[in-house]
Amino acid sequence: MTDNGILQIALYLVILIACIKPLGWYMAQIYENKPCGINRLLQPIERLIYKLSGIQPDIEMGWKKYLYTMLIFNLVGLLAVYAIQRLQYYLPLNPQHFSAVSPSISFNTAASFITNTDWQAYSGEGTLSYLTQMMALTVQNFLSAATGISLLVAFIRGLARYETHSLGNFWADTVRGILYILLPLAFFLAIALSAQGVIQNFKPYQKISLLQAIHYQQPKLDTSGLPIKDINGNSITEKVIVTEQEIPMGPVASQVAIKQLGTNGGGFFNTNSAHPFENPTPLSNFLEMLAILLIPAALCYTFGLMIKDKRQGWAVFLAMLVLFIPLITMAVYSEQKGNPALTSMGIDQTAKPGLFPGGNMEGKETRFGIVNSALWATATTATSNGSVNAMHDSFMPLGGMATIWLMHLGEVVFGGVGTGLYGMLMLVLITVFVAGLMIGRTPEYLGKKIEPFEMKMVTVAVLIMPLIVLLLTAIACVTPMGVSSILNPRSHGFSEILYAFTSMGNNNGSAFAGLDATTPFYAIAGGIEMLLLRFWIAITVLAVAGSLVHKKCVPTSSGTLSTHTLLFIILLVGLTCILGALTFFPTLALGPIAEYFRLGVMHGH
Amino acid sequence: MEVLKQFKTAVILLLLMTLLTGFLYPVLVTTIAELLFPFEANGSLIKHKNQWIGSQLIGQSFTDENYFWSRPSETKPFPYNAENSSGSNYSAMNPDFLSAIKVRVAALQKTDPQNQKRVPVDLVTASASGLDPEISPYAAIYQVPRIAKVRKIPEQKVLNLINQLTENRYLNVLGEPRVNVLRLNLALDNL
Numbered sequence: 001m002t003d004n005g006i007l008q009i010a011l012y013l014v015i016l017i018a019c020i021k022p023l024g025w026y027m028a029q030i031y032e033n034k035p036c037g038i039n040r041l042l043q044p045i046e047r048l049i050y051k052l053s054g055i056q057p058d059i060e061m062g063w064k065k066y067l068y069t070m071l072i073f074n075l076v077g078l079l080a081v082y083a084i085q086r087l088q089y090y091l092p093l094n095p096q097h098f099s100a101v102s103p104s105i106s107f108n109t110a111a112s113f114i115t116n117t118d119w120q121a122y123s124g125e126g127t128l129s130y131l132t133q134m135m136a137l138t139v140q141n142f143l144s145a146a147t148g149i150s151l152l153v154a155f156i157r158g159l160a161r162y163e164t165h166s167l168g169n170f171w172a173d174t175v176r177g178i179l180y181i182l183l184p185l186a187f188f189l190a191i192a193l194s195a196q197g198v199i200q201n202f203k204p205y206q207k208i209s210l211l212q213a214i215h216y217q218q219p220k221l222d223t224s225g226l227p228i229k230d231i232n233g234n235s236i237t238e239k240v241i242v243t244e245q246e247i248p249m250g251p252v253a254s255q256v257a258i259k260q261l262g263t264n265g266g267g268f269f270n271t272n273s274a275h276p277f278e279n280p281t282p283l284s285n286f287l288e289m290l291a292i293l294l295i296p297a298a299l300c301y302t303f304g305l306m307i308k309d310k311r312q313g314w315a316v317f318l319a320m321l322v323l324f325i326p327l328i329t330m331a332v333y334s335e336q337k338g339n340p341a342l343t344s345m346g347i348d349q350t351a352k353p354g355l356f357p358g359g360n361m362e363g364k365e366t367r368f369g370i371v372n373s374a375l376w377a378t379a380t381t382a383t384s385n386g387s388v389n390a391m392h393d394s395f396m397p398l399g400g401m402a403t404i405w406l407m408h409l410g411e412v413v414f415g416g417v418g419t420g421l422y423g424m425l426m427l428v429l430i431t432v433f434v435a436g437l438m439i440g441r442t443p444e445y446l447g448k449k450i451e452p453f454e455m456k457m458v459t460v461a462v463l464i465m466p467l468i469v470l471l472l473t474a475i476a477c478v479t480p481m482g483v484s485s486i487l488n489p490r491s492h493g494f495s496e497i498l499y500a501f502t503s504m505g506n507n508n509g510s511a512f513a514g515l516d517a518t519t520p521f522y523a524i525a526g527g528i529e530m531l532l533l534r535f536w537i538a539i540t541v542l543a544v545a546g547s548l549v550h551k552k553c554v555p556t557s558s559g560t561l562s563t564h565t566l567l568f569i570i571l572l573v574g575l576t577c578i579l580g581a582l583t584f585f586p587t588l589a590l591g592p593i594a595e596y597f598r599l600g601v602m603h604g605h
Numbered sequence: 606m607e608v609l610k611q612f613k614t615a616v617i618l619l620l621l622m623t624l625l626t627g628f629l630y631p632v633l634v635t636t637i638a639e640l641l642f643p644f645e646a647n648g649s650l651i652k653h654k655n656q657w658i659g660s661q662l663i664g665q666s667f668t669d670e671n672y673f674w675s676r677p678s679e680t681k682p683f684p685y686n687a688e689n690s691s692g693s694n695y696s697a698m699n700p701d702f703l704s705a706i707k708v709r710v711a712a713l714q715k716t717d718p719q720n721q722k723r724v725p726v727d728l729v730t731a732s733a734s735g736l737d738p739e740i741s742p743y744a745a746i747y748q749v750p751r752i753a754k755v756r757k758i759p760e761q762k763v764l765n766l767i768n769q770l771t772e773n774r775y776l777n778v779l780g781e782p783r784v785n786v787l788r789l790n791l792a793l794d795n796l
Contacts, residue, residue: 007778055615056612069611076615080623126689127654135627142626143619171614178622183630192639197645197662201635205688206648208657211790214666217682246688247648247660253638254631271690274733276662277648282780338726339697345710348723348743354773356743357781362694362702362730366676366739373733391692391735492696516695599698 001332002351005371008397009328012375013321014285016293020317023294024301030180031173032152032306039180049175057175060166062536063546066154067539069170070147074114076534077143081110084136085128094129095204101127104523108252111527113137115534116144116416117265118259118509119526125248125359130202136264138255142186145262145295146177146420151538152299153306155422158545159446160307162553166474174424181295182262189291190257196287197280200253205246214242232316252277260291263416265386265509273389274365285368285389289376292385296414299421307446311564316424319572323413324382327402331374335360340603360399363391374399381406384416386509393488393496393512397599401592403510404499408584409576410465411506419507420536422541426458427579428563429544431572433458435561444560447553461540465533465581469505472525473498473587481521487514491598495591504530613677651787659787663687664738667790672715673740673748675786676727677709680735693731706730716770718750739783742771766792 024440029036039046050057061069085101088094105121110120113136122128122512128137150173157167194200217237219227227235256278259266269275269458279285297317304313336359338349351358357369364373373390380387381403392403406413412424429443431583433450436443476482476497496515503510504526511517517526562568638646649661658663665674666685678684679693695702709729714720725744745767753760770789774780 004774004778011778049618049621052621053614055614055618068608069615072608072611073615073618076612076619080619099665123689134631135623139619139623139627140629143622171618175618179628183626187634190634191637191641194634194646195642197649199648200631200638200646201648203647206650207655208650208659210665211658211787211794212665212667212669212672214683214685218682239711240683242683245659245663245665245685246689247650247663249648251631251635253646254634258626269690269734270735271692271736274692275690276664276734276736276738279648280662282775286775286779309659341698341703342726342729343705345706346723347706347710347729349726349728352743354742354782355724355746356727356741358726360697360730362695362697363733364730365733365737366727366741366783367737367780372780388733393694393696394692396697428719487694488696488699490698492698510692513692514696575700595696595698602698 001024001336002328002353002371004353005332005336007369009375012289014531016290016297019290019294020301022297022450023298024313025305027181027298027302028305030176031302037139038184039176042179046175046179050172053171054168055171055175057169060169060219062165063154063542063549064166066167066170067542070151070538071535073143073170073174074147076243077114077140078110081113081136081140082106084132086110088129088132091129091131093131093134093202098127098129104520105518108523108527111530112509113140113264113266114144115507115530116148116262116264116384116419117504117534118264119504119505119511119517119530120266120270120272120509121523122527123270124267130250131425133255133268134251138258141255141262141266142178142182142260142262143174144263145182145258145417146174148416149177149181149295149299150174150418151541152418152422153435155541155545156303156306159448161549162551163423164333164549165546166301167542167549182258186254186258187260189261189287190253192287193257193284194253196284198256198284198336199277200251201249202251203249203594205248206242207246210242211453216240216242244435248277256288257291259387261294261295261346261384263292263383263385265380266510267387273387274327274391279389282367282372285372286377286389289372289379292379292383292387292416293414295417296383296420299418303421308444309564315564315569316421316428319569319576320424321411322569322573323409323576324378326381328375328378331378331399331402332371332397334396334402335370335374337396339396340599344603360394360396365389368424377403379452380510382413383420384411384506384508386503388510391513392499392510393514397596400495400512401511401588404495404502404581404588407502407506407508410462411508412576416507423537426461426541427576428572429454429458430462431568431575432563434575435571439560439561441561444554445563448548448551448552453547456545457540461537464536465505468529468533469501470583470587472501472505476501476521481519485516485519485522487516491591491594495595498587498591500526501529505533507534616790617688647710651790661785662738664736665787667786670751672790672793673745673752674728676740677729677731678737679731685736687736690734690736692733692735706768717754720747720750722747738787739785742767742782743783743787745784752793756793762796763793
């Protein structure tokens, strides 16, 4: 690793940690409905929204009502996103006259955006109108993120309150999350990004004339669109000269800001934040990367404040950080080392300060080099963001493995906004339970007894993800519809399938993008997987919250296991790793690990 | 009945949120961006002799010997197709990838057989977007002898251009140093 690399990573983490307290405090104020400046300013809008949509914000809901209002809201969102894509040809703001998106891709994208996954089976600049980008995708970026935080807040209330049944009002939580947290942050980030060169307009694509024309060969087609072949069966090619470039336009900055902040990750363009119009400079890259972890990390502090024990929040945050840092190191190290297969071809991959990043530059942008690409890759897979600024498919085997492994942990290392922390708190409950068994006491967390009902729900929440991911991966590996989408041969092809279902199952959305995900099989199986896992886990989480909120407070005694100590953090990290490793290690052995050793045998390390 | 009521709330709230986050928010951002940063918000386009000749941020394909070459691009069906951004997605050992690299190395070495330096990796690997507008200063310096020879100008003159146009790390920390290929080639033509 280079000195500058270490500096960049350290700077990133320091600024992130500095943001946690102020933002975490602010979010706690919002969700506890306490005044803090901005909410006074925007309160008339909040009240108007409640009035128009018939919401009574002060009437609290039990877990079942919280759950079904959430499901209803998401169902309506799903239908709206689907409909807008199917109808975009007839709707305004479509200067490129894109026709309707196909049914299977529309379903996949709708499922993908309401579940906060943002898997890209679509190619933004080639298929989606500005209206679809704004009114379907950007809107769901806000709503799915706010839904995630609402679920977390309900869960925290389940822990913080005693002997009641109410978890808050889903509508009010969601409206507040959007109006006071996501919208202001996204607004300022969007302006900052557009200053850096992220485009923001409603113009049609701009034609420019190239300095040097491009010549290329393309197969000649007959009138029915089939390639014409000569006597030997080879297709006949014709020469094409390109003298113009069509520069895409659109309202990009407003979409990119929220896709980074809300751990959504669905790009305006096909190549997401690797595209120079989504992420033009090192500064825009830094801001976007900070936005990935900002809210998930700050929510740890919000959690501490809301349960009135800040140490608990920091303990969970530290556990996440401890899991995160080694994987950054692994990814950066493996990418910086470069590809041994290229060394023998007379290619220079050694970094030269001030001149050259070196390393494995396939699928990476010059302005980001190795460090920012690998750091982004770990941040985006640690959270369920899934935006990319480099092509993960072209990472070295161990660099790619770091990203898959982070998703295999269940998106609990910071994770999605809201979802990451409630996922981690599920693991905390398991840790408390396991520790309780070891010392022979009834497990407790924050003064609440953990009983069989909670443990059953937690087990279901934790095990459903590996079950579905492995099942779908297995199906795809043995069927022609699964394997025909693969781009790269051998174990890396398996990694592509594994990555796809891991990413969709954990609502991440990044990809080993060589895999052709536009086929009906991947679009539909993936769409169902995203919906199933997002809402299945949400149901169990709310059920646990609904059960915990009834319980009375057990006074701490000498036998109570404290859950903010170093010992507990180590236990939690260990348990998280073991759960992830036990369920997924065999697949990693078949994919990236096999590839790593084969590369070593053939080209040396 | 209760469920129906919630459905109604859901539909109205979705419409209001669509208005707020899907319309007012992007329109407000657009208005402010157009006022404060019109050049950046509209694609950082460059005009030359009354004609749009490119965007500073979107790379173009350069393969003529008298120009600095950009990074290889894997957009389809032709390189640097801005309507279809894409990387190669090749894995480290994909035979297609390795043979493509071999071809690229050979092409570079053919144009400048005297150059004994090892080829900078960014000059033979495809970028993530396929539209990378920049190359590393090292990759630019590597091409200096060829360009000086073809254009019949002293190497120092070309090196000076690279030095002038090299963008350093932001605050000397963030990102990587780089040179914009389009601007470099425009400057070459103006020499």
